[in-house]
Amino acid sequence: MNPRNVGKIENPDGHSEVGSPQCGDAMTLDIQVDNDDKITDIKFQTFGCAGAIATASALTEIAKGKTLEEAGEIKNSQIVEFLGGMPPEKFHCSVMGHEALTEAISDFADRRDETRNHLEAVISDMPVELEHALGNNTITIEHVHPGRIRISHLNEETQKIAEILEKELYRRLGRTVEVRIAG
Amino acid sequence: MKIYLDNNATTRMAPEVLDAMTPFFHDQYGNPSSFHTFGSALIEHIETARQQVADLISAETSEIIFTSGGTESDNTALLCGIGADSERPGLVTSVVEHPAVLETAGYIEQTGHPLGLVKVKSSGSLNMDSLEELVNPNTGLVSIMKANNETGVIMPIREAAEIAHRYGALFHTDAVQAVGKIPVDVKVEGIDLLSLSAHKFHGPKGVGALYVRKGLKLIPFMHGGHQEKGMRSGTYNIAGIVGLGKAAEMAGYFIAEEASKTSSLLEKLESGILKKCPGAVIVGASAGRLPNTATVLFTGVESEAVLTLIDLAGICVSSGSACSTGSKDPSYVLTSMGISATDANTAIRFSLSMYTSDQEIDYVLEVLPPIIDKLRKISPYTR
Numbered sequence: 001m002n003p004r005n006v007g008k009i010e011n012p013d014g015h016s017e018v019g020s021p022q023c024g025d026a027m028t029l030d031i032q033v034d035n036d037d038k039i040t041d042i043k044f045q046t047f048g049c050a051g052a053i054a055t056a057s058a059l060t061e062i063a064k065g066k067t068l069e070e071a072g073e074i075k076n077s078q079i080v081e082f083l084g085g086m087p088p089e090k091f092h093c094s095v096m097g098h099e100a101l102t103e104a105i106s107d108f109a110d111r112r113d114e115t116r117n118h119l120e121a122v123i124s125d126m127p128v129e130l131e132h133a134l135g136n137n138t139i140t141i142e143h144v145h146p147g148r149i150r151i152s153h154l155n156e157e158t159q160k161i162a163e164i165l166e167k168e169l170y171r172r173l174g175r176t177v178e179v180r181i182a183g
Numbered sequence: 184m185k186i187y188l189d190n191n192a193t194t195r196m197a198p199e200v201l202d203a204m205t206p207f208f209h210d211q212y213g214n215p216s217s218f219h220t221f222g223s224a225l226i227e228h229i230e231t232a233r234q235q236v237a238d239l240i241s242a243e244t245s246e247i248i249f250t251s252g253g254t255e256s257d258n259t260a261l262l263c264g265i266g267a268d269s270e271r272p273g274l275v276t277s278v279v280e281h282p283a284v285l286e287t288a289g290y291i292e293q294t295g296h297p298l299g300l301v302k303v304k305s306s307g308s309l310n311m312d313s314l315e316e317l318v319n320p321n322t323g324l325v326s327i328m329k330a331n332n333e334t335g336v337i338m339p340i341r342e343a344a345e346i347a348h349r350y351g352a353l354f355h356t357d358a359v360q361a362v363g364k365i366p367v368d369v370k371v372e373g374i375d376l377l378s379l380s381a382h383k384f385h386g387p388k389g390v391g392a393l394y395v396r397k398g399l400k401l402i403p404f405m406h407g408g409h410q411e412k413g414m415r416s417g418t419y420n421i422a423g424i425v426g427l428g429k430a431a432e433m434a435g436y437f438i439a440e441e442a443s444k445t446s447s448l449l450e451k452l453e454s455g456i457l458k459k460c461p462g463a464v465i466v467g468a469s470a471g472r473l474p475n476t477a478t479v480l481f482t483g484v485e486s487e488a489v490l491t492l493i494d495l496a497g498i499c500v501s502s503g504s505a506c507s508t509g510s511k512d513p514s515y516v517l518t519s520m521g522i523s524a525t526d527a528n529t530a531i532r533f534s535l536s537m538y539t540s541d542q543e544i545d546y547v548l549e550v551l552p553p554i555i556d557k558l559r560k561i562s563p564y565t566r
Contacts, residue, residue: 001492006561017563023513024525025485028563045563047483047525050491053561 001050003057005064007043013146014108018099019047027056029100033108035143035150037067044100051086051093058082059097068105074098111146115169115177119149122168130164133157139165148178184497186543190383191332191360191476191534192501196426197385203429204387207422215419216410225421232428239431240358240377241368242394248411249424252391253359256378257283257326259393259415260355263401264324264376265291267353271323275299275352277309277338278519279331283378284357288326297321305521307336307467314346322352329361329377333516333532334467335476337365344373353399359383359391363434364442364473369394381423384437385536386430390423437537445535446474452533452544453477459552462559466517466530475535478517480526481555483564489531489554496550501532525564 012030019026025048032041042060046052058079063071079094080086122130123139139161140152151162162179169177187195213222215229233244250256261284265274276288278300292298299317302310309327318325325347330337344354355376358367362377363384369377377394381387395401395414407416456463456479466478481489486502493500513527522530533547559565 001495001557003561022524024523024528024564026563045561045565047485047528047562047564049485049487052485053488 001053003053005043005057005060006045008045009041009043011147012104013111014104014106016100016103016107018096018103020096025052025096027052027096027100029056029060029097029104031063031101031104031108033068033145035145035148037069039063039066039068039071044097046096048096049093051090052096054083055079055086055094056097056100059094059101063101068108072102072105074101108146112144114173115146115149116141116144118169118172119144119165119177122165122172127164127168130161130168133161133164142182147176148180150180150182153181153183184546186498186546188533188535188539188543188547189499189501190536190539191335191532193382193388194385194536195538196382196387197430197433199433200386200426200429204422204426207425211421215421216408225419228425228428229419229421232424232431235428235431235435236379236392239367239435240362240379240394241370243397246369246394246397248393248395248414249420249427250391250393250415251389251420252382253281253357253378253380254283256380256391256393257281257357257359258287259401259404260357260376260378261287261291261324261326263404264326264353264355265296266402267400268323271321271352273297273299273319273322273352274324274326275301275314275317275322275347276326277301277303277328279303279307279333279516280326280328281332281357281359283359284326284328301327303519306470307331307334307516307520308470309338309343311339311342311346314343318346318350318352320350322347322350324353324355326355326357329356329358329367330365330473330476331467331516332360333514333530334470334478334520335360335473335534336467336470337361337472340374341372344375348373360473360476363430364438364475366438369396375399381427381430384430384434387423387426390420390427392427441537442474445537445539448539448541448544449474449477449533449535451541452535452547453479455544455548456551459548460555463555466520466522475539476532477534478530478532480522480529481531481559482526482529483562484529484555484558485562486529486531488558488561492554492558493531493551496554498547498550500534502528502530 009030013033014031016029027046029044034040044056137154143150165179215225233247237244302313327343347354353375357378359380362379375396380391462482464480513524517527
């Protein structure tokens with residue numbers, strides 16, 4: 001047995017911990033997501049039977065490279081096919097993996113919302129130095145990811161604007177959000 | 184390569200046992216209950232087997248009833264034992280009994296009998312205070328196993344029988360896991376009823392015995408052709424009974440001469456596991472255990488995954504739980520000892536036999552630690 005994608009991701013974009021407290025079955029799952037919402041890396045750990053390990057390995061292999069939306073729609077039949085068949089009485093073993101992936105995707109969405117909300121708060125309640133750097137311009141947000149955002153290029157002060165936003169977001173979120181400038 | 188370390192589930196039948204049984208599948212096919220000598224001459228073989236079984240547990244031949252195995256013996260003991268005295272409807276047994284006793288006790292409770300379940304201590308041994316609390320003058324039968332199938336913990340049944348008798352109750356012991364592995368003496372231990380099964384000590388499956396103390400009158404559970412003095416009707420399973428007898432004879436020799444070899448192999452296995460698998464815990468380590476049984480908690484490592492990988496390496500062991508409906512039921516034996524559900528689902532039982540060799544233990548100690556290590560790396564519980 002050589003399960004793939006086992007382990008943890010340092011600073012994941014989405015993370016989940018699921019399981020059954022009654023029997024101790026547990027799974028953790030981490031995802032790394034690019035600016036196109038594609039899963040670039042995925043890792044899991046589990047305390048479960050061999051069926052749970054195998055189906056999680058298959059699920060993570062299938063999910064890798066897919067968008068979050070596509071990954072959320074992976075069917076059990078795809079896992080069975082990937083594994084080259086599975087006894088029907090083991091089908092339920094994949095439930096925990098599906099739950100873990102769904103939770104990790106929803107964790108990613110929550111973190112993205114958090115970043116977006118704080119970004120909007122910074123913009124609506126602007127510190128003086130940011131107001132000054134902006135002049136008559138308004139910030140255009142092109143993309144929000146939990147760990148990085150992309151804004152449109154405005155003027156020669158854009159780099160400074162990005163730095164101020166980074167500093168303000170760090171102050172509010174307690175984590176680093178990289179602010180990139182488009183173009 | 185196959186290494187069989189699941190001898191509490193069943194054992195390999197001894198070749199000597201098969202040899203003893205074979206004639207009764209061939210030319211000696213008569214019915215011992217027949218009038219003609221072709222059949223009735225076979226009674227002699229049944230009585231030899233009865234003597235062999237009686238000798239193994241220090242009983243008299245008249246006290247041995249042949250049955251179809253442990254489950255039937257347990258059912259007969261409980262269902263007939265509880266009906267022996269209508270003034271005493273109460274049944275007391277322990278929480279760690281085999282399902283053959285526990286489920287029967289549950290059925291008896293449904294028919295209106297009070298049921299008391301004795302707790303166990305964290306060591307896995309019987310909680311004697313709990314037993315004292317539950318037994319009272321209304322108790323008709325106390326049933327406590329001689330040794331537990333999952334942990335191998337040996338119960339203080341002599342003391343338990345004393346408590347039962349002090350209140351006038353009968354005492355039954357499910358000795359299915361103990362007989363053939365450790366000395367059992369029905370007289371010394373004060374046992375009224377005892378269940379045993381041939382296939383747990385290298386005999387055939389489908390045959391066992393119930394010891395019923397002389398003088399104890401029970402209303403039979405099976406009715407029919409009056410075999411076994413009417414206590415257990417049904418045509419004699421002569422091949423099986425002869426096989427049980429031969430296995431009993433061999434087990435007597437094993438206990439006297441060879442059990443120490445098995446217990447030293449078990450010690451080697453346990454110390455090897457503790458040394459090579461960090462985080463491993465031997466269940467019931469502080470209690471007296473069968474010389475062949477070790478249940479190990481590989482904390483953080485799920486047992487069914489271990490079973491699967493160890494099976495691929497040719498090693499047969501078992502776990503306390505079964506993943507059947509998506510969520511596992513942890514072993515009630517282990518959780519009743521205060522072990523958490525999560526830890527109970529890391530339990531692997533190794534059970535040795537007289538056929539287990541030193542090389543086999545070496546192989547297990549070579550193959551198992553990397554499997555545990557691999558699964559521990561996958562586990563979210565690894566600290």
